[in-house]
Amino acid sequence: MKEKYPFKEIEPRWQQFWEERRLFYTDVSDAGKKYYCLMMFPYPSGALHVGHGRNYIIGDAVARYKIMRGFKVLAPMGWDAFGLPAENAAINTGRHPRDSTRENISIMKRQIISWGCCYDWDREIATCEPEYYKWTQWFFLKFYERGLAYKARAPVNWCPSCATVLANEQVVNGRCERCGTAIETRELEQWFFRITAYAQRLLDDLEKLDGWPERVKTMQANWIGRSEGTRLDFRLVPRPDGGSDPFDTIPCFTTRVDTIYGCTYMVIAPEYPHIDELVRGLPQEQEVLEYVRRSLRTPRAARTSESAEKTGVFTGRYVVNPYTSEPVPLWVADYVLMEYGTGAVMAVPAHDERDWDFARRHGLKIKLVIQNPERTLRLEDMQQAYTDFGLLVDSGPFSGLSSSEAIQKMTAYAEEQGFGGPQVHYRLRDWLISRQRYWGAPIPIVYCEKCGTVPVPEDRLPVLLPDNVEFRPHGESPLKRCPEFMNTTCPRCGGAAQRESDTMDTFVDSSWYYLRYLSPHDDHRAIDSQACNRWLPVDQYIGGVEHAILHLLYARFFTKVLHDMGLVEFDEPFAHLFTQGMICKRSPKDGKLYKMSKSRGNVVSPDKLIEEYGADTVRLYTLFIGPPEKDAEWSxxxxxxxxxxxxxxxxxxxxxxxxxxxxxxxxxxxxxxxxxxxxxxxxxxxxxxxxxxxxxxxxxxxxxxxxxxxxxxxxxxxxxxxxxxxxxxxxxxxxxxxxxxxxxxxxxxxxxxxxxxxxxxxxxxxxxxxxxxxxxxAMEEVELAVQINGKVRARIRVAADASEEEIRSLALSDERVKKWTEGAEVRKIVVVPGRLVNIATRRHSS
RNA sequence: GCCCGGGUGGCGGAAUCGGCAGACGCAACGGACUUAAAAUCCGUUUCCGCUGACGCGGAGUGGGGGUUCGAGUCCCCCCCCGGGCACCA
Missing domain, CATH: 1.10.730.10 (Isoleucyl-tRNA Synthetase; Domain 1)
Structure with a gap:
């Protein structure tokens, strides 16, 4: 045995030992207590830093512990290998994303192994390989068959820098999640997954997830954003010139139907369909059209920021309040969003802050219909809207009711009368999955002049990514300029046809990878249902909290769809989730603490540390650094x-x-x-x-x-x-x-x-x-603290099994205790076995 | 604004059910070893006051109040930091 700790010699030797003995290679058909220990697979970005390591080290420690507890552990690893950075690098360097990705994978794999983290490498998958993305495409077809994948023209988030559309989930504060560029809204034809059809189940089943951190569940619930309210149809007052309109009612959604008698105007979003027809020939026409044009050009971030002033214009049209039958003016204003509700809002300035601001600004009527039960409100004195619940006044037959009663009764009334009824709205939007980029799984769709949109038949999958493309940033996928790819024949009629040139969001790839680990090389089917049913849900999923909404919501959605398809029995993929905190380090530039990242220049490479101290040191420190669910500063x-x-x-x-x-x-x-x-x-x-x-x-x-x-x-x-x-x-x-x-x-x-x-x-x-x-x-003898009125004044040693009586007398006979109790009345003695004695005294005033 | 976390020494952080606040580590200081340094080992370190000293007393877990024999922990009010959502009707 060497005197000095020879980590450099022993670490590679034991890594080889684990690999040769195949200790982490798992026969999934084997019976036994199973434990599926899954770490979020990484994007092969280049090289890992010690911050990434936390994930693998925690997972490896858990896997090793469970093996020693006698579990059959499945711990696989793979690569979330499609994505923008590789393609952006290709634009800059001309290097093919496939080559740089493969090289990064081999660097990162070496790093993971040198950390002593062990996986079943026979199950290694990379989402950019045809044997994997063939099945991503297959799932797309299945979703398409079930009406869960559809193409639609819609206002979408466009990142001018990445030159692609983004999902709502990838827009943070109006900016691109990746590059921080302000997002523009564009009206484009895009592919969507109908995740909204699962909104309620995704929300309800959060309750099943006992093993998930509360905060992640809250974030998902917020994101789904269920809101219960009432739908009301407002009839359009016919045009004065007797002309026809594209529709005759405008439905709106409200959570406060109790305030309807205070509705003094209605607002529709600038994107509202057919506004031009509504105002055609009216004196307001030009002004309205100009306003709409201007709003549509304004970036969303500027439009929805809190500080933005509430602009809007009167359309010259009126709608009828269904409860009072009174006409109220119809306005267009960009504080109303087309994406939420129906794109139309009944405005009640007295009881809604936004409507209050808008009404004051534009001189609209304000009518008080909810009274504060505590303190009578007078419109003249009000400086802001009264938005709390209260008692209804000036509300016809509903006057005198409380807000909550009124909401129920008035919603029921709307249903009886046929102009509305109860309605639930979700904030969650459908998942936009098409990307105008090359490095992703091609959407397996063909456009034929005769047959229209035709899905590629399953037996012709995968739709392979061509190699010979040019990487240049020009706002459309490089695939579009690759005729060998684009030109194909229609699977239905055999005629000439064009392929879909968009690829899928990489979150589609990562929505099902944990299922593929059970049969990573099966080229007959996407997943092995039997093995999945035995090994899933994943017993422990470990990853960063930054995926709390995106990946984890999409994966849950996928699992539910697969469940409905009869492919798997379970309908939640991850039984226990652990979200580790980020590792931070002071930036050399400004001395502030940031998450480790290459661009900040505050990364610590594991390679140097392992060279200098060994992998075990890095592992031990990483685990010791602080509570694993919290962020930590590397030292x-x-x-x-x-x-x-x-x-x-x-x-x-x-x-x-x-x-x-x-x-x-x-x-x-x-x-x-x-x-x-x-x-x-x-x-x-x-x-x-x-x-x-x-x-x-x-x-x-x-x-x-x-x-x-x-x-x-x-x-x-x-x-x-x-x-x-x-x-x-x-x-x-x-x-x-x-x-x-x-x-x-x-x-x-x-x-x-x-x-x-x-x-x-x-x-x-x-x-x-x-x-x-x-x-x-058990200890034979214990030291007890003796407190007088809650302050420790002495210590006594007693046998661990001493009776309360013995402890009491021992404590009272202690010299120091006597000093403190002298001349005082002992009111009470509390004995807490094994811990302390507290003597409460009272001094007689003498 | 709403919803979650969190606030404890010089620093990272411990503290089952309400029971001795500061485990463990870092840093700092003192000592041993050494020609010297590094490494290692031993000791000290919440703050304030008193004492020549063994010690003694007081305060102390963001602030204020409460419950209790006893509060970092429970209740009420407030302040600050981090995260999520947000002109969401």
């Missing part, structure tokens, strides 16, 4: 600390090799131990107990590592040498042996090596996880 000195600890551990074993090798593990008889030995034995068992609890609970790796450090400190306190008593040697060996087992999921290389040095056969993963001896946890 180079913290890494040193972890390294120091492992060196100390190595030296401990090195210094006591003889003692350790000669003592055979066996039952330890506590009665034969002296107090020091008994204390170490107790601490060993206590460490086993709490580390197991930490891992079974919410992955408290930071406290688990702390407990291991404490155990080594405790081991240090017991002096042992060649001539020590056998019992002492046995306790010492027992403690170290268990420490090595306990640390093995975190620092597996050193654990394997020391395990062998202790005289055990290689392969610590085959050893059972230790269990604590409950008898050993």
């Amino acid at each position: 180079d000195q913290g890494v040193e600390g972890a390294y120091r600890f492992l060196r100390r551990l190595w030296k401990k074993v090195y210094d006591h090799q003889d003692v350790l090798r000669e003592s055979v593990p066996g039952k330890i008889d506590r009665r034969l131990l002296d107090p020091e030995e008994r204390e170490l034995y107790r601490q060993t068992n206590s460490a086993i107990q709490s580390i197991t609890d930490d891992l079974e609970g919410d992955f408290h790796f930071n406290t688990a590592v702390a407990r291991i450090m404490e155990l080594l400190n405790a081991i240090d306190r017991l002096s042992v040498h060649r001539d020590s008593a056998p019992s002492r040697k046995a306790v010492f060996a027992h403690a170290l042996r268990n420490l090595i087992l306990l640390i093995s999921p975190f620092a597996p290389h050193i654990a394997e090596e020391l395990w062998v040095q202790l005289g055990n056969p290689p392969g610590i993963l085959k050893v059972d996880w230790p269990t604590a001896d409950p008898d050993a946890l």
Whole structure:
């Protein structure tokens, strides 16, 4: 055994050992307690930094722990390999995305292996390979068959810098999630997945997800944005010139039908269909058309920002309030959004802040119809809208009702009268999946002049991405300029036809990869239903919280569709979700803390650290850095600390090799131990107990590592040498042996090596996880704090099983306690066994 | 504005059910070893006051109030930070 901790020598050796023994290769047909441990697969961006490592290290620690607990663990890894960055790089360098992606994959795979993270590499998948995207296309066809994929002209988010459309989920504060460019709205024909058809189920089933963090569920619920209200149809007052209109009612959605008697005007969005026909020939026509044109040009971000002033114009038309039969003016204003509700809003300025602002600005009538039950409102005094619930006034037959009663009754009335009824709205929009880019799975659709839109037959999949394309940014997919790809024959009539040139959003690829791991190379079907039903839902999914909405919502949607198709029995993919926090580092530029990223220049490469300290040090520090679900700041000195600890551990074993090798593990008889030995034995068992609890609970790796450090400190306190008593040697060996087992999921290389040095056969993963001896946890004597009125004034030592009476008298007879209780009346004594005694006293005023 | 988190030493963070606040690590300081340095080992470190000293007393978990023998933990009010949603009708 070497004196100095030889991490450089042992780490590659054990990595090879795990690979050769195929310890992480899983036969999925095998019975047994299964545990599917899944880490979010990475986008092959180039090279990993230590921030990425947190994900894999946590997952690997969990997998190793579960293996030692006797589970059959499935831990696969793959690559989310399609995507914009590779294509943007191709535009700049001319290098084909396939080549750069493959190269990045091999760099990152090497890094993951050098971290000591183990996977079933036979199941490795890359979404950019035809054997994978063939089935992404197949799912598209299935969605198309079921009416869940459709093409529609719609106002969409356009990123001028990426030159592509984006899903709503990829627009953050009106800017492109990737490049930060302000998003424009364009009216384009695009492909959508009908996720809104699943809105209610996606919302309801959040309740089933006990193993998910509350905050992720809340974020998804917010995103789905269910809102209950009332639909009301407002009849259009016929044109004064007797001309015809494109429609005769304007439906609107409201959550506050109780305020309808205060509706003094109605507003429609500038995108509202056929506005031009509504105003044709009216004096307002030019002004309205000009206003609409201007609004449509305004970027969405500017239009919807809070500070934006509420502009709008009167159309010259009126609609009829269905409750009062009174006409109210119809306005166009861009504070109303076409995407939400019906694109039309009944405006009640007295009871809605936005309508209040708008009405004040444009001199519209304000009518008070809800009274504050606490304090009578007078319109003249009001500085802002009263938006709370209250009692209805001036509301015809509904006057006097409370808002909540009124909402019910008035909605029922609308239904009876046939001009409306209850309605539920969702904020969630359909998922826009087409991208005008090359590096993605081609949408398997053909356009034929005769037959129209024709899906590519399943047996002609995959629609392969052509290689010989030119990468230039010109707002349409490079595929469009590739005639070999574009020109095809119609699968239906055999005539000349054109292919769809758009590719799919990469979130489609990642919506089903966790199913493909069960049969990664099956070229007959997308997934192996039987194996999926056995292994899913995923027992533990681990990844970054940045995917709380996007990926996790899409994957849930996919699973539900597959469930409805009869392909899988489960309808939620991930039973437990763990979202780890980001690793941050101060930026060298401004000294502020940021998430590690190449562009900030604050990344720490694992390669250098592993070279200098070894993978186990990096792993141990990464787990110790803080609560794994929270963000953490990387500290180079913290890494040193972890390294120091492992060196100390190595030296401990090195210094006591003889003692350790000669003592055979066996039952330890506590009665034969002296107090020091008994204390170490107790601490060993206590460490086993709490580390197991930490891992079974919410992955408290930071406290688990702390407990291991404490155990080594405790081991240090017991002096042992060649001539020590056998019992002492046995306790010492027992403690170290268990420490090595306990640390093995975190620092597996050193654990394997020391395990062998202790005289055990290689392969610590085959050893059972230790269990604590409950008898050993008990202390014979405990120290109790004695409080007087809640302040600690003394300490007493008592037998652990001392009666309350004994403790009481012992406490009262303590010198220091006497000093404090002298001349005071003891009112009450509280004894908390094993912890403290509190004596409440009262001083007599003398 | 609404909905989630969170606020504890110089720093990262511990603290089952309400029971000794500051585990563990970092940093700093003092000492040992060394010709010296590094490494290592030992010790000190919440703040304030008193003491020659072993010590003693007081305050203390963002602020204020409450419940309790006892509050970082429970209740009420407020402040600050992070995240999500947001002209959503």
